[in-house]
Amino acid sequence: MYEKNGEKYFIVDAHVALWDAREENQRNIHGKQFIDCFYDYHRNLSPESEVWDYDDYLYQGGERLMKDLFADGYVDHAIFQPAHLGEFYYKGFGQTDEASELAAEHPDKLTYNHHFDPRNGEQGLDQLRLDAEKYHLKGVKLYTAEWHGDSRGYKLDDPWAYRYFQACRELGIRNIHVHKGPTIRPLDRDAFDVADVDHVASDFTDLNFVVEHCGLPRLEDFCWIATQEPNVHAGLAVAMPFIHSRPKYFAQILGELLYWIGEDRIQFSSDYAIWTPRWLIESFVDFQIPDELGEYPQLTTDQKKKILGLNAAAMYDIPVPAELQVAAADETSVGPRGADEMVGA
Amino acid sequence: MDDQQRRDSAWHALDVVIDPELDEPITDLGFVRSLEVSADGAVSVHLRLPTSFCAPNFAYLMASDAKDVLTALEWTGSVTVELDDHHDSDIINTGLAADAGYRGTFRHEALDDLSELRETFLRKAHTAAMERCLTAILRCDREFDVSELGAVRLDALPADDITESLLRRRRSIGLSTEADDLVMVDHRGVGYAPDAVPMALRRARSTRISIDGNAHFCRGLLRTRYGDDAVGPRTAGDTPSDTGTFVPLSALTMPA
Secondary structure, eight states, X not given: OEEETTEEEOOEEEEEOOBBOOGGXXXXXXXXXXHHHHHHHHHHHSOGGGOOOHHHHHBOHHHHHHIIIIXXXXXXXXXXXXXXXXXXXXXXXXXXXXXXXXXXXXXXXXEEOBOOOGGGHHHHHHHHHHHHHHHTOSEEEEOTTOOBTTBOOOOTTSHHHHHHHHHHHHHTOOEEEEEOOSSOOOSTTSOSSSHHXXXXXXXXXXXXXXXXXXXXXXXXXXXXXXXXOTTEEEEOXXXXXXXXXXXXXXXXHHHHHHHHTOTTSEEOOOOTTSSOHHHHHHXXXXXXXXXXXXXXXXXXXXXXXIIIIIHHHHHTTOOOOGGGOOOOOOOOSSSOOOOOOOOOO | OOHHHHHHHHHHHHTTOEETTXXXXXXXXXXXXXXXXXXXXXXXXXEOOSSTTSOHHHHHHXXXXXXXXXXXXXXOOSEEEEEOSOTTHHHHHHHHHTTOHHHHXXXXXXXXXXXXXXXXHHHHHHHHHHHHHHHHHXXXXXXXXXXXXGGOBGGGXXXXXXXXXXXXXXXXXXXXXXXXXXXXXXXXXXXXXXXXXXXXXXXXXXXXXXXHHHHHHHHHHHHHHHGGGGGOSSOTTOOOOSSSSOOOOSOOOOOO
């Protein structure tokens, strides 16, 4: 929990990882390129005091994760969203055993989401059933740009992906987190919009689709789809640190999200270990829309509380002390929520 | 033509190669790592991008555009364009050297050629430019009724850089630039009824924010990746900045 000026915030970090990108786990040059890309994000967007050494960045381990998130970082609950990347790393990038064991040790603090790849066919479906039982899965993280043999990606509306979503429905895996972030793209199979999310969200209305990185760098496509699909949510992974390096841009992202999809469908995340949550939470609680962006209304404390934790807690049935709860906004399920005045940017 | 003139000519040619997603020239973005010309007209260019994982189709598009504009110059002989430090550098460089085209380069992974992708981003660039012009009107006159923005015509816009960039973008997608043309139109030139204007402006605004933000992100990443050298070797003092307002394009001409 984080407290500032008498206000208490229940914090859910909805997108964290326990990765191993050390040299001995790198299968090829792409394994190095991938972690270097993350490290560049980290160096580019972090305050100087929060920048880690490269070696620290390659691997953190469970003890450091617990410290960074819960001892230092105010986080009440965190959700693992692992990327497998088996073509780049011998043991995978996200460490399934270590992370899931840690989650099993601290069920009040950690939720383990796993991953699947529809290109694994029937065998992958069997594996998904085993994984769902083993890890008590409530959610999965999908990395549609994952390399797989000579394929550089898949779409959510591929027929095989539909079979997997049907299995999710049967297995009670309700929360589908989809990476739709900058870079790491396959070739033109990449959806340069988030059209495939649109299709599956319409066909699987009982599943939640959390678009990580809120569609950046194609925010407008995401907003347009999310506004029409009540089960599409915005994950703020990678968008959060702009709060430090590009506050005006961050304000505009947030202003658009609040206008198009509303305050009940936006989730905070540090994307640990790309960033640590402490400074992001402190900055967000202190953040306000700059005066010059008069077209956006000011952020309310209740909106911040929802984004920082209550929205993800509701999605994952994470218990929240009654005094930290905030009522849901009375918003339409589809269509823009914003009632701001249309004035200049 | 001496070496310096050839160099300037090549740089100038590269100014029209645009990162389609950022809507800015690769020369301003610092994507040109080196440029060498020789007395016999041979040109060698190295490009670099903000991460190893920049989209391969964008990477290919910029590299092949660069090769095309340099080849089109009268004085150039052999033109070599190479992309450095990309996860598909080898594939792209081999494809460029063989003039294999996008589909020839990426074979089964490439479902289409890149013209549709290019068109999509030209339209987005137009949408963003339109929003900048209309928002400028609202900034000047806070009482302006938003739904009347749909009736504003090109001759009502001030003669400034923002308007100029809108006109260039209109031309790039085949829209006319007559004085009495409506400003607020879709990519086919169709305007909006007054009650549809606020929503259309909102959508245009989110497009503009995306494009502006991408440019910030990529410039910052390029600097992180390559340090102080990230501005490119053009001329001392000609430093692209990632601060301040968003620079209007100096050009939005796409090579045919």
